[in-house]
Amino acid sequence: MTDNRFAKRYSSDKKRSFFKGKSFILLLGILFGAGIMIAAYKTSVYFSTDESCMICHVHPHVETSWKLSKHVNNRSGVKTHCVACHLPPQNNTWAHYSAKAKLGLTDVWSYLTKDSADFNWDSKSELEHAVKYIPNESCKECHQNLFPEGISNDGVTAHLYYDENEKKLNLQCISCHLDAGHYNPNYVHSKLTGIPGADKVSASDSSKFFTDTVRLTSFSNYTEQIPGTAVSFKMIAIPGGTFEMGSTEKEPFHKADEAPVRNITLSPFFMAEVEVTWDQYWAFYGNTMSEGRTPPEKIYANNSNPNVDAISGPTPPFGFPDQGWGGGDRPAITMTHYAAETFCQWLSKKTGKKYRLPTEAEWEYAARGGTETPYFFAGNPKDFSDQGFWRKFFDAKTDSISSYVIYSKNSRNKTQEPALVLPNAFGLKNMLGNVMEYCADKYNPEAYSKSSVNEKNPLVTEGTEWVVRGGNYTSDAADVRCAARDHTKHDAWLKTDPQQPKSIWWYSDIRGIGFRVVCEPDASLGAK
Template sequence: MSQRNSSNSEKKKNFFKRKPFIFIVGIGIGAGLMIGTYKASVYFSSDESCMMCHVHPHVYDSWKLSKHVNNGSGVTTHCVACHLPPQSNTWKHYSAKAKLGLKDVWSYLTKDSADFNWELKSELEHAVKYIPNESCKDCHQNLFPEGITNDGITAHLYYEENEKKLDLQCISCHLDAGHYNPNYTHGKMTGIPGANSMTSVVDTSLFYKEATPITAFENFTEKIPGTTVSFKMIAIPGGTFKMGSTEKEPFHKADESPVREVTLNKFFMAEFEVTWDQYWAFFANTMSEGRTPPEEVYANNSNPDVDAISGPTPPFGFPDQGWGSGDRPAITMTHYAAETFCQWLSKKTGKKYRLPTEAEWEYAARGGKETPYFFEGNPKDFSDQGFWRKFFDAETDSISSYVIYAKNSENKTQEPSKVKANPFGLKNMLGNVMEYCADKYNPDAYKQGGEKVSNPICTEGDEWVVRGGNYTSDAADVRCAARACTQHEAWLKTDPQQPKSIWWYSDIKGIGFRVVCEYDK
């Protein structure tokens, strides 16, 4: 027993003799791991390491051209400074780094970069997910540096006052700060896209001299006098239809019922949404900072001269988002601006142009059909909503022939030629852009006036009806009966002007309008 105790005692002595050595070795290993981890972190935080996985062909070049490299201070801002939370918040910084790093490596190993829609990923809706706002503020701690413009002071004061209340993001106004985009600008537009300047010299001999006369109830091509712009109007026969949807229709919502029988007079409707060519003609003819607002003109003069109509002030940036003008639908204007366009068009042509009522819009969109769409198909088969969509892709063939929506839009508006017309000959009634109606939005509108009504219009509500879904919509939201409304305050969230613009929205892209013309026998 004594020998065994002696042996154990000896072992303990030897252990404690080695303990300092083990402790030192442990410290060395720990220090080595820490240094190695730090070195790895530094290495994988370099711009070069980011480019190992991010093989976007323009990402490096666009960064080199951006203000984060080319600026008066000579400071270069690197990838991790923008795309990760500040290092002052150690846990948040490194957890985000690990999460994004693993995701990037997995994508690099399992996906083909040629399949990525890089243009889509550069849009604000995507970019805002990868630019922590606190990272912007970590570098730009002084929002009023020497040399800032008066517009900049106004915008940054608005940001300071409303950052938390409205959840404002720096990148909403500075999308091109980190990656240069020639199609993006933050500042008042100084020229009409496609023209040299607002006052560019044009050949007036090409202008239409007279509007198209209406001699019968049939399709016609309207010509806007004093411009080179024309567009097709479709004769929509009057009739009676069932407006709304029943609970049996997939994705039915409460504001689409009860179904009621609506009778409408005949009218003309534009073949497709008002285009940029049409809207820029209106803009060039009416733009002014100080003309009398149209409601005051009409209140005091029943037949005002067309030149008295005040048009939009210049917007911030390019409202076409750099997607192109021409026949693409004009977007981002307010309901007020759309109505003013109709007033201007009426005076230019001598006809009565206006926005469609909600009933006229749905009647025209259905094209004589009572199904969810004017073409065959079940909304459940087309929609991405539902549990099974995690395993099976939605059908796209038939709906993509008629509708510009989330699955085929490439996250931007498209020209009318991309889709087929409905039975009435109208294009893009469903999708592409939401369209303003003349009605105020009331979720209970269909409960008013009885089961049978003629030429209804709702005049009570705080917002306006918009119809048709847009290029970001799911198939469920582009049904003929689907209803929505403006969100005026939310759509002006990042507009720093006081008062805010009455002409242009700052926070909605997929909104436009289509005109109707009343038939005067």
């Protein structure tokens, strides 16, 4: 009996010792830790579902466009979920979960503190925004074979180019497949067939076509009409004169290539009221389009004065170069400088006048409209610009500049029709903003310092890139000053072009580029 009582007492003491000892605390810690891990895992799994993503992502098209996309609506029946595209692959644990935590907290904060009605969802669907939220490694995690059975020849060419240049050019899959995860009816990555809007003007409408061009009898504004088309556009008579070109260090956001200020004298010229529109450019495209790559110098080699039919125009672009924003009076965009020059040659032959691109001096003279201030309207660039420390606390002014300029603050990240802005004193619209405009000059950052203080009708012919002026719809107010200079970035603007050789007609990686034309007046008009 004594031994039995002792055994029971020993067993009871041992249990009490265990529950009070370190072993029990360790076991509780393990169980508690395991519980937390399981709960965290379950929470992570739930917040990785498509349904949980939709809680915060309330923009109207997100779920519908996803269900219509090839990531859901495809022949294989495979559904690609939100986290598969928007987070790094799970095999990179730290990158996956740190990105998930960062984006999750950002989304929750935005959901609680911001009004979704104020967001520009169209701009957030575009490439510049999308690249921030779609890791390229996630695309490659699923699409490990870039040359699957059934791929087209164009697809093979494009993927070979990607495979060889991914790291060097920082190429991303969505640069060519932006609509893979969210369907966009306006996005097409294949060669354009036909002319957008061509069905609006059929053969039965030929009575609307102009049969002759406008004959000029005086140096005054006129409306040009292109024979064989229903397209017309207004030209403004710009009187000759002398002006101060460039800016001084006193001008806010002045840059070195804008100095020194020079006195430039210009002969009179006509300039288009607005940038070349899609209606004008598609008329050119329809008249001259070809599959060839015949540059102008070869056309003129054996014929110093070729007829209209001898001018070879653009090859079909990939997708819709208007980005689905609309054609009509909107400025034509994404063409190369070479294509713009060819347009001028075609227009000259069609009308019998001498059309060309403006020189840089003509462009600035016309943009200023007789003023000597940063803009052709009143205002300080510092008040309009988003640059500077105080912009973190106070919004930039937009009242007066928005009446004259389509720029980052009012463009909604796309080009706009010229009717939305007021003209300058010469009657020209969109000289600042909307799209950058090609000039006839080569770009040289030291062009001003290497030239004379007083010049007449200057033209820079040495350089690699071309001058572009005016800024575009994405520009800050600092970059749409009359004196602000910029230039083409030819290789960068063709980065994702899959063709070999690359297109000489269309840029693949710049949208806010266009041009306007000038016309040289005949001496008989007596222009001064």
